[in-house]
Structure formats: C-alpha cells, structure tokens
Amino acid sequence: MIPLGFDPYEGVVQSRNLREIATNYDPVFRAKNDVAQVNLEFDLTDTLTLYSQTAYAKDDYYASQDYARYVSNPTFVDSNNVYDFFGDLTPSTATPGGIYTDPQLGPSDRILSADISRSDSRQWYQEFRLQSDRDGGFNFSLGANYLNFKSQDDYFVFNNTFSLIAEYFYNFDFLPNGGYGTRPCDSTQPFECVYVDPNPLSEINEEGHNYFRSKNVVHTRSWAVFGEGYWDLSPELRLTTGLRYTEDRKDTTPYPSQLLLGANLNGDPGLATGGYVREGYYALPDIEQKWEALTGRVVLDWTPDLSFTNDTLIYASLSRGYKGGGTNPPRLDLNPTVVQYQPLASTFEPEYVNAFEIGTKNTLLDGRLRLNATAFYYDYKDYQVSQIVDRISLNENFDAKIWGLEFETVYQPTPNFQIDANFGYLKTRVADGEGSIDVMNRTQGNEDWITLRPWIQVPSNCIAPRDLAERILNSSFGPQTAVFSLSALCAGSSRFGTFNPALASSLPFWQFYGFTYDPLTQAPNGGRGFEADLGGNELPNSPNWTANIGAQYTWFLGDWDLTVRGDYYRQAESYFRIYNTEYDHLRGWDNLNLSVSLKDAQRGLTLQAYVKNVFDDAPIVDAFTNSDDTGLTTNVFTLDPRLIAVRLTKSF
Numbered sequence: 001m002i003p004l005g006f007d008p009y010e011g012v013v014q015s016r017n018l019r020e021i022a023t024n025y026d027p028v029f030r031a032k033n034d035v036a037q038v039n040l041e042f043d044l045t046d047t048l049t050l051y052s053q054t055a056y057a058k059d060d061y062y063a064s065q066d067y068a069r070y071v072s073n074p075t076f077v078d079s080n081n082v083y084d085f086f087g088d089l090t091p092s093t094a095t096p097g098g099i100y101t102d103p104q105l106g107p108s109d110r111i112l113s114a115d116i117s118r119s120d121s122r123q124w125y126q127e128f129r130l131q132s133d134r135d136g137g138f139n140f141s142l143g144a145n146y147l148n149f150k151s152q153d154d155y156f157v158f159n160n161t162f163s164l165i166a167e168y169f170y171n172f173d174f175l176p177n178g179g180y181g182t183r184p185c186d187s188t189q190p191f192e193c194v195y196v197d198p199n200p201l202s203e204i205n206e207e208g209h210n211y212f213r214s215k216n217v218v219h220t221r222s223w224a225v226f227g228e229g230y231w232d233l234s235p236e237l238r239l240t241t242g243l244r245y246t247e248d249r250k251d252t253t254p255y256p257s258q259l260l261l262g263a264n265l266n267g268d269p270g271l272a273t274g275g276y277v278r279e280g281y282y283a284l285p286d287i288e289q290k291w292e293a294l295t296g297r298v299v300l301d302w303t304p305d306l307s308f309t310n311d312t313l314i315y316a317s318l319s320r321g322y323k324g325g326g327t328n329p330p331r332l333d334l335n336p337t338v339v340q341y342q343p344l345a346s347t348f349e350p351e352y353v354n355a356f357e358i359g360t361k362n363t364l365l366d367g368r369l370r371l372n373a374t375a376f377y378y379d380y381k382d383y384q385v386s387q388i389v390d391r392i393s394l395n396e397n398f399d400a401k402i403w404g405l406e407f408e409t410v411y412q413p414t415p416n417f418q419i420d421a422n423f424g425y426l427k428t429r430v431a432d433g434e435g436s437i438d439v440m441n442r443t444q445g446n447e448d449w450i451t452l453r454p455w456i457q458v459p460s461n462c463i464a465p466r467d468l469a470e471r472i473l474n475s476s477f478g479p480q481t482a483v484f485s486l487s488a489l490c491a492g493s494s495r496f497g498t499f500n501p502a503l504a505s506s507l508p509f510w511q512f513y514g515f516t517y518d519p520l521t522q523a524p525n526g527g528r529g530f531e532a533d534l535g536g537n538e539l540p541n542s543p544n545w546t547a548n549i550g551a552q553y554t555w556f557l558g559d560w561d562l563t564v565r566g567d568y569y570r571q572a573e574s575y576f577r578i579y580n581t582e583y584d585h586l587r588g589w590d591n592l593n594l595s596v597s598l599k600d601a602q603r604g605l606t607l608q609a610y611v612k613n614v615f616d617d618a619p620i621v622d623a624f625t626n627s628d629d630t631g632l633t634t635n636v637f638t639l640d641p642r643l644i645a646v647r648l649t650k651s652f
Contacts, residue, residue, distance in 0.1 A: 002161075008111055009074040018638045024112055027065035028632050034058045049529055051129040059121045064201075065111040067157055074109040076369075078576035091179035094168045102160035104201045104211065113159040114201065121151035139234040149220040157212040158201065158402045162260065166194040166210040170262055170272060185262065185278055192270040194262035194561040195279035207280045211264060212391065215255035215281055216329050222248045236303050248324040254284045254346075256333035257391065274338035274457055284330065291350050293322035311363040316356075323351040323384065329392040332457060341458045341490065342519075342526040348395040349382040370410040378402040385540065385578050389439060390459045390625045398578070399431035400539055416556075421549040428539040430578065435531030438579045439625065440632060442529030449530075453628070454490035461628040462519065462527040464577050471513055489519065490527060532579050542621060543574040543588070567593045574624040589619030590640060603649035609644075616642035 002008075014022070040052040054376065079092035094100060101107040105114060129143035171193045173183040185193035197208025206213065228242035261275025269276050276282070297319035306312050327347050334341065359374035382397035404426040412418045442463050444448045449463045464486075472485045519527035552565035570590035577584040595610035622637040 006075070008075045008329070010073065012069060012073060017111070018620065018636060019641055021069040021536070023066035023069055024071060024108075025064070025066045025114055028063065030060075030062045032058075032060045036489040047129050047132055047134045048387040049133065051127075051131065053057070053125070053127045053129075055123075055125045055184045057121075057123050057125075059119065061119040062116070063118075064116045067115040067159070067274050068111070068200060074098065074110040075111050084418040089179075091175075091180040092168065092173060093175070093179075094164065094574070097231045100160055100164055102158075102163045103196060103198050104163070104202075104204060104208075108160060111156070111159070111161060111640060115158070115394045116154070116156040116201075118156075119151065121149065121224045123147065127580045139230045140228065140231075142227045145223065147220070148221045149218075149222075151216075151218050153214075153216045153218075154206075155212075155214040156204075157436055161210070162212075163196055163210040166196050166260060167442055170194040170260070171647070187265065190265045192262050192264050192272055193278055194260055194273065194360070209258045209260060209275070209279065212257055212259045213255075213281060214329050214392065217255070217283075218326075219251045219255040220248065220324075221250075222246065223232045238301040240297075240299040240301070241296070243294065243429070246291075246293045246295065246322060248289075248291045248293075248486045250289045250324065250326055251395070252289070252327040254287060254327065254330035256284065257281075257283045259332070261332065261334070266385075269335040269338060272330075274334040276333060276335060284333065287327050287347065287349065288323065289327070291322075291324055293350070295320045295322050309362045309364050310367060311361075313361040314358075315360070316358045319355045319357075321353045321355060325350040325382075325384075326395065328394050331392055332459070333392045334457065339455070339457060340520065341454065342460065342528040343461060344390060344392075344394060345396075348384060349397045351384045352381045353383075353552055354379045362543060368412045370408075372406075376402075376404055376406075383539070385637045387439075387577065388625060388627050396436055398434045398436070400434075401431070402426070402539070402542075416554050417552075418554075421552045422547065424546045426542055426544055426546075428542040430534045430537045430539065432535035434534040436534055436578065437525060437529045438532045438577075438581070439529075439628060440579075440581070440583055441532065444459040444530040444532060446530060451529075452490050454484055455487045458490065459627050463523060463529045464489035464519065465517075465523075466526070466543045468513075468515060468517060471515070474515055475513060477512070485513070489517065534578060537578055537580040538575055538614075540576055540584075541574055541580055541586075543572040546571040559602060561601070563595075563597050563599070565595045565597075577625065577650065586620055586622070589617070589621065589639070591617065606647075606651075608649075609646045610647075612643040612645075613639055613641065 003168040011021075034590070035055065035057045037053070037055040039054075039433070042050040042052075046051055068452050076095040078098045082090055082092055082098070084090045098109050099107050100109075102112065105112040114418040125145065125147050127143060127145035129141060131141045132139045149414045167182040170178075171182045171185055171189075172174040172180050174180050183189060183193075185195040194209045195207065196210040197204050197206075199205055204211075224244055226242065226244035228240060231239040231241075258277070258281055259277065260273060262270045262273045262278045263268065263275050265278075267277070270278075297317055299315060299317040302314045304312055304314070328345060329347075331344065355376065355378045357374060357376040360372065362371045363369070364371065376570055378401065380400045382393055383400040384397060386393050386395050388394070395634055404424060406425075407423045408421070410418065439460070442451050442461060448466055449467050450469055452464050452469070453460050453461055469486060469489065472482050472489075477480065477485075524530045546569070548567065548569045550565065550567040554561055554563040554564055568590065569592075571588060574586045575584040592614040593610065593612050594614055596607060597606060597608040599606045618638045618641070620636045622636055624635050626635065627635045
C-alpha cells in the first residue's frame with residue numbers, strides 16, 4: 001500500500017543541530033540498581049588480617065525511543081481505491097483512508113519506527129584476602145574470589161512497514177466480496193505465515209515475527225586465586241611481585257532473530273521466508289566457553305633522597321593482563337534450502353596484553369608543586385573491537401600496540417591560588433597483516449565487483465561480479481526476474497538457484513543465464529567483500545594528544561571557604577572506527593567548565609553552582625554505523641548541552 005517508486009523522505013530535511021531530532025514518540029528511560037555489600041575484617045594476629053567482601057547486585061534497565069528519529073512524509077495510499085495490473089478495483093483492508101494501524105505502534109499515515117533496549121542482570125561476588133602488616137622487610141597479600149553473573153539483554157526494533165508486510169504479503173487472504181485482507185497466523189492457518197503480535201508496545205508478548213528481537217542470555221562464572229609479595233630491599237627500594245590464576249566459564253544461549261520469518265503449521269520450514277517456526281523465539285544449543293589465564297606483575301619502586309625535591313618516587317612495572325572472550329549475538333537462523341547467506345564468526349577470542357610502564361612522582365617547593373610523568377607501552381594480542389554487522393554487535397580480534405606519555409602537575413604558589421594541568425600523548429597501531437570487512441566499502445575500490453542488496457530477510461549487503469550482474473540485467477527475462485536473480489547473487493535458494501547443488505530441488509536458475517556461480521566459494525569471504533588492510537591504522541577513539549588545565553582561587557571567610565574554579569579540556573582528532581577512513585574521522589574538540597563553591601567543613605555543608613560546557617558546543621565525540629538494511633545510517637554522540645545547576649550537599 002505504498003506507491004511503487006515513492007520516496008517517503010523526499011523533501012524532508014534533518015536539522016543540522018545535532019541535538020535536535022524529529023520524533024514520533026517521547027523517549028522512555030528507566031534504570032534501577034540494587035546493591036547489598038558486606039565487608040568484614042578479622043584480626044587473626046597483630047600482623048595478620050583476614051578480609052571478606054561479599055556483594056550482590058541486581059540491575060534493571062529499560063529505554064525506548066523513536067528508532068529512526070526522522071519523520072517521514074505521509075506514505076500509505078487509500079487501499080479502498082487500489083487497482084490491480086488489469087485495471088480492476090481490488091480494495092484491501094490494509095490502509096483504508098491511507099491509514100495503517102500497527103498493532104504495536106498504532107494508526108498512522110506515515111512510517112513509524114521505535115526500539116526498546118532492555119537488560120536484566122544479577123551478580124554475586126565473594127572475595128577473601130589474607131594480608132600481613134609486619135615491621136620487617138617482607139609483607140604479602142593472598143586471596144581468592146568468585147563471581148557468578150547472569151544476564152539477559154533484549155533489543156527490539158518495531159516498524160509499521162514490517163507489520164504491513166507480515167500481514168498483507170505473507171498473511172494475505174482473499175475477501176469474500178472481492179479484494180483482499182489478512183488472516184491471523186494461528187492454528188487455523190495450515191499454510192506458511194508470519195505471526196504478528198497483536199498487543200500494544202507496552203504489553204508485547206515478545207513472540208512476534210513482525211518485529212526484530214535480539215535476545216542474549218549469558219551465564220558467566222569466574223574464579224581466581226592471587227597473591228602478591230612486597231620486599232623492602234632497602235629503605236629506598238621496594239620490589240612487588242604478584243601472580244593471578246583465573247578461570248572463566250561463559251555459557252551463552254543463542255536465540256536467533258526471527259524478523260519476517262514463518263513456517264507451516266506442522267513445523268515444516270517456510271518456502272517463502274526461510275523460517276523454521278512461525279511464532280516465538282527458540283533457543284539453539286548452548287555455546288560453552290572456558291578460558292584459563294596466568295597473569296601477574298613485577299613492580300620496582302625507588303624513593304631516593306634528592307636535594308631538589310621533598311619526595312620522589314621512581315617506578316617501573318611489567319605486567320600481563322587478560323580479558324575474556326565471548327559469543328557474538330545470534331543472527332537469523334535461515335533454512336539453507338530456502339536462503340543461504342554469508343557466514344559470520346559466532347565467537348571471539350580473549351584479549352591479552354603485556355604492559356610496561358615507567359614513571360616518576362615528585363613533590364617540590366615544600367609541597368607547593370607536584371610533578372608526575374609516566375611512559376607506557378602495551379602489546380595487545382587479540383584486542384577486541386566491535387561494530388554493527390547483520391543487525392548484531394560483531395566482535396573481532398586484532399593484534400595491536402599502544403604507547404604514550406602522560407604528564408601531570410599541580411602548583412599552589414599561595415594558599416589561595418592553585419593551577420593544575422594534565423597532558424597525554426598516545427600512539428596506537430594495528431599490527432601488520434590484520435584485516436576486516438568495511439561495510440561502508442565492501443569492494444575496496446575493485447571495479448570488477450559491485451555491491452548488491454539481497455532480499456528482505458537477509459540483513460547485509462554482498463558483493464558480486466559486475467559482469468554477471470550486467471548479464472542478468474541485460475537478459476530477456478525481464479526486470480522482475482532480474483530483481484530475484486540479482487538478489488540470488490547474494491543469497492541462494494532452491495527456487496532461484498542454490499550455492500550448493502545438493503540442496504537444489506529444481507534446475508538452478510543460473511543455467512538460464514549461461515553461467516554457474518557460488519559466492520560462498522567464488523566471492524571474497526563468502527560474498528561479504530574484500531578485507532580492508534588495517535595494518536598501521538589507529539585504534540578507535542584514540543586521540544594522539546589530550547590536554548587539561550584548571551585553575552582555582554579560594555577566599556577564606558571565617559568558617560566558610562569560597563572557591564572559584566575553571567577547567568579547560570581539549571583533545572586531538574581521532575577515528576570512531578578501526579578503518580580510519582575519512583568517514584570515520586572525528587574532529588578535535590574542546591570544553592570549558594566553571595564552578596563556584598561555598599564550603600563549611602565543620603558543618604559538612606557545601607553549596608555549589610556550576611556551568612558545564614560553557615559555550616554550549618556540540619562536537620561529535622563518538623559514533624557508530626548501523627547495519628546495511630538500515631541504509632548504513634550513523635548514530636553520533638555529542639557533548640551534553642550547556643548545564644547550569646546548583647547543588648547543596650550535607651555530609652555526616
């Protein structure tokens with residue numbers, strides 16, 4: 001019930017103010033966090049103490065907003081006045097008067113879309129630690145901990161065009177008096193159909209295939225034993241050594257998404273959609289993962305007595321760190337005899353880092369000046385980077401190196417005046433030989449290949465040989481056949497030609513065009529595209545330098561202290577994706593904050609007025625790219641707008 005070739009966004013102009021959006025809904029945000037914690041100390045002897053920390057946390061999160069943040073033109077035509085190919089009136093119940101009533105989003109004459117992000121997690125943590133406090137040259141800390149974490153994360157995307165397609169394309173029914181309508185996808189319908197959730201947004205049964213749902217259920221159990229020893233080699237020299245053994249177990253239950261997938265009543269897979277079920281979200285077998293890691297550190301602290309400082313610490317450390325891997329969220333579970341499409345990795349590897357750091361901390365001028373400096377080098381194996389692919393957050397691993405410098409100073413020339421500053425230099429580099437497929441440039445400039453959009457159930461684009469696509473377009477079979485044939489260059493089927501001849505139930509259509517083609521074997525990366533060379537690229541959100549300077553002045557007014565403070569921050573340009581293209585570029589940006597506070601330490605009273613983002617700037621500080629089927633749209637994040645506030649606090 002949308003006119004052929006109609007552009008619902010023609011003439012619609014998005015505001016260039018990044019803080020202004022067009023929306024059909026008021027956003028909703030709810031968060032609740034319950035934490036119970038018990039800390040105990042047992043003095044076993046004068047020099048030995050046993051510490052116990054027990055914690056339980058429950059987190060609930062719910063957010064909903066307009067998914068597109070872009071209001072379309074009126075889109076639907078009056079279905080009472082629709083004519084068929086032969087010019088005969090064929091009325092429909094779909095969009096009477098140009099209004100479609102979506103069961104979740106309600107009636108509208110235009111495209112509506114909304115999402116829901118929901119999380120429910122619970123964790124229990126226990127740690128025991130035995131620590132010594134001896135006057136001699138050696139002390140130690142020994143401990144063990146255990147974490148049990150369960151979470152379920154759900155993400156829904158609703159769009160009234162999804163429901164319209166489900167009802168009036170897959171579930172259409174001829175009306176007794178002519179024209180057509182829709183029929184419910186229930187036990188009375190023996191043939192393939194797509195279940196449409198009949199409930200409003202606030203009461204969804206979470207079984208509908210007329211919306212996208214990503215359901216992720218994860219159970220993590222982790223335990224570790226650790227110990228550190230502290231040797232005072234001399235009054236000025238201390239050696240710290242530590243080891244930690246960690247074992248992580250992660251069990252993930254994948255629930256494939258089911259957008260516009262259906263099946264027959266007897267459970268036979270659908271031939272029109274490629275689905276296995278018509279209603280609900282079934283679980284695939286659990287993915288059980290286990291990792292073990294031995295990590296640790298060696299630190300040498302030297303506190304020399306220097307004539308030009310009051311206190312000096314010079315230190316060097318060498319450590320090895322570890323971060324567990326995991327599973328990527330499940331995609332569509334399409335029947336390969338109906339639709340085959342490009343595979344993706346279902347898991348990603350743990351991340352390891354060898355870190356070396358040297359630094360110095362100094363107090364000078366009788367405590368009025370502090371100067372600190374640090375240099376560091378991190379060597380990562382399987383650094384984890386995430387991006388949106390096939391409607392999921394796909395995690396990939398890349399070897400990388402990071403090195404940099406940090407400087408910090410605080411200078412208080414008088415009791416009233418203080419100035420402080422921080423400067424950081426950072427250099428990141430992805431290792432040579434690493435590669436990844438850039439969804440914004442799947443062909444990587446190779447003119448012999450083109451990017452194609454497959455049929456509606458398949459979320460990602462693919463690449464195909466240009467000459468084969470042109471052969472299909474220039475054939476005598478007509479444009480409708482060409483549409484299906486081009487789609488099949490991305491996703492094969494038993495009806496239009498399969499990648500695997502063993503799955504074909506009839507003569508593959510490729511033979512009608514005079515060629516054979518299997519993108520899973522003949523196209524780069526199963527048709528997903530050519531890998532971009534990442535060697536030498538910078539890691540996302542890694543500006544080469546950052547700087548902050550702050551100053552404050554305090555007037556001592558009897559029991560009250562009045563302090564005026566300003567902070568200025570600036571960072572260099574960076575990239576929000578690992579591909580480092582012009583599209584990924586984030587400009588450098590800065591920010592200024594001001595505050596005035598009045599404090600009475602004896603009464604525990606503080607009255608503060610502050611202004612954040614004084615100039616109300618809106619730089620883009622981060623972004624991410626959505627999947628192909630959303631048009632590769634970009635979500636950007638800006639600084640919060642100018643905030644003027646007053647806060648009164650009382651401490652007891």
